[in-house]
Each structure stands twice: as structure tokens, then as C-alpha cells.
Amino acid sequence: MKHELPALPYDYNALEPHYDEQTVRLHHDAHHKAYVDGLNNAEAKLAEAREKGDFALVKHWERELAFHGSGHILHTLFWENMSPNGGGPATGLVAEEINKFFGSFETFKKQLSAVAVAVEGSGWALLCYNPMFKKLEILTAEKHQNLTQWGVVPLLVLDVWEHAYYLKYQNKRAAFVEAWWNLVNWEDVNRRLADCLK
Known part of the structure; x- marks a missing residue:
């Protein structure tokens, strides 16, 4: 099953003035999406390698899997770790x-x-x-x-x-x-x- 870009848990402008809408939109819709796409591509290429028994590029695709998979996970956490009602000392x-x-x-x-x-x-x-x-x-x-x-x-x-x-x-x-x-x-x-x- 392909990975999908999760929706933000708030509106694009909800983190203003600390985090501006333009950056949030670009960061989520372009950068985070690129990691999701890269993860899906790496998984597809590794499945293709297994199917063909051709592991000549396995080092490359394993690195892509680690990079894009970690990017997707960390960005998902990053968005969820913020809230318009956040801040202050830990509780x-x-x-x-x-x-x-x-x-x-x-x-x-x-x-x-x-x-x-x-x-x-x-x-x-x-x-x-x-x-x-x-x-x-x-x-x-x-x-x-x-x-x-x-x-x-x-x-x-x-x-x-x-x-x-x-x-x-x-x-x-x-x-x-x-x-x-x-x-x-x-x-x-x-x-x-x-x-x-x-």
C-alpha cells in the first residue's frame, strides 16, 4: 500500500505569527510530499529488484529508503508536535x-x-x-x-x-x-x- 501525505492537523495559517502560512504550505505540500514520493519510489524499486533477482542497485535504493522513510516519519511527527494552542513549559x-x-x-x-x-x-x-x-x-x-x-x-x-x-x-x-x-x-x-x- 502506498504511503500518502497526511493532512495537517490544523489550517495552514494556524501557527501564525510564529510559523508563517507560506512556509507551512511549502514545507508540507512540497517538501514533505517529496519524501513521501521518494519513499514510495524506493519501496517500488526494491520490490522490483526482489522480483527480478537483480540487486545491483540495492545499496542506492536502501539509502533512499532510509532517507525518504525517515523524512516522512519525522515530518509527520513535526506537524503533530505543534499546535496553535501550544507552547509554555512541559506539562x-x-x-x-x-x-x-x-x-x-x-x-x-x-x-x-x-x-x-x-x-x-x-x-x-x-x-x-x-x-x-x-x-x-x-x-x-x-x-x-x-x-x-x-x-x-x-x-x-x-x-x-x-x-x-x-x-x-x-x-x-x-x-x-x-x-x-x-x-x-x-x-x-x-x-x-x-x-x-x-
């Missing part, structure tokens, strides 16, 4: 876990922001739950799939590819990161963490 279970592993919400926020601003090239900052270590981790992902840990479950993701912010924030990534905190959907993050701890 509920995730607030308790943040205090346990990072000391305070402010320390957590400073670390995640610093990671987001510093990740090299095109990448992501992620708050994840590591079930093996039974703890929260802040990680980065260059491109969509590099520099992460096996087995972690992303709870909160921040896209810092230039296409995520360049129309409004231009080269001011730190300003975009600061504005994004006004949109964080802690209800969604809490639901994801609760699922991990079941």
Missing part, C-alpha cells in the same frame, strides 16, 4: 521525566535549543525515549537518519533544515528555534511518552 508526565533527566525544564530547553542551532547542515533536534536505557535523550539527526541511536522513540522533533524556516527567518535559525517553543504540543508529546511507558 504532565513529560514534565516529570524532563525534571528527572535534565534537572529542570529551563535546562532541557536550553540544551535542545543549543542542539537545534548547532546541528550541522540539514538536520533535526529530537527528544527521544530510549527503552533500553529507560530514559529521555536529546539527540540530533543529520539529514533525517544519521547520528541517532538504535531503538529510540522520537517524542518531540524540531526540523532545522533551511526549508523549514528560511522564508520568514532567513538565516536566523536561532530565532526560528525560539519561536517554535511557542507552538510545542505537550499533549501530543505526553501521549507518545505514555505509549512508551506502557
Whole structure:
């Protein structure tokens, strides 16, 4: 079954003034869609290779599968992790876990922001739950799939590819990161963490 671009959980202009409608529309309808299309293409090419028994290009298509599949997953989380009614300090279970592993919400926020601003090239900052270590981790992902840990479950993701912010924030990534905190959907993050701890 082919993957489809999920609809946004809010209107294109719902995240204004922190995230402008033009960027949201372009980011979702063009960039996220390109990852969905790339994932479908990679899966089709790998199915074709299996059918023909010709794996000469398997390395290429496996890389495409990882890149586009991760891009689709992370973008889906990115949209769901934001809300027009979001922002403020963490609440509920995730607030308790943040205090346990990072000391305070402010320390957590400073670390995640610093990671987001510093990740090299095109990448992501992620708050994840590591079930093996039974703890929260802040990680980065260059491109969509590099520099992460096996087995972690992303709870909160921040896209810092230039296409995520360049129309409004231009080269001011730190300003975009600061504005994004006004949109964080802690209800969604809490639901994801609760699922991990079941």
C-alpha cells in the first residue's frame, strides 16, 4: 500500500505569527510530499529488484529508503508536535521525566535549543525515549537518519533544515528555534511518552 501525505492537523495559517502560512504550505505540500514520493519510489524499486533477482542497485535504493522513510516519519511527527494552542513549559508526565533527566525544564530547553542551532547542515533536534536505557535523550539527526541511536522513540522533533524556516527567518535559525517553543504540543508529546511507558 502506498504511503500518502497526511493532512495537517490544523489550517495552514494556524501557527501564525510564529510559523508563517507560506512556509507551512511549502514545507508540507512540497517538501514533505517529496519524501513521501521518494519513499514510495524506493519501496517500488526494491520490490522490483526482489522480483527480478537483480540487486545491483540495492545499496542506492536502501539509502533512499532510509532517507525518504525517515523524512516522512519525522515530518509527520513535526506537524503533530505543534499546535496553535501550544507552547509554555512541559506539562504532565513529560514534565516529570524532563525534571528527572535534565534537572529542570529551563535546562532541557536550553540544551535542545543549543542542539537545534548547532546541528550541522540539514538536520533535526529530537527528544527521544530510549527503552533500553529507560530514559529521555536529546539527540540530533543529520539529514533525517544519521547520528541517532538504535531503538529510540522520537517524542518531540524540531526540523532545522533551511526549508523549514528560511522564508520568514532567513538565516536566523536561532530565532526560528525560539519561536517554535511557542507552538510545542505537550499533549501530543505526553501521549507518545505514555505509549512508551506502557
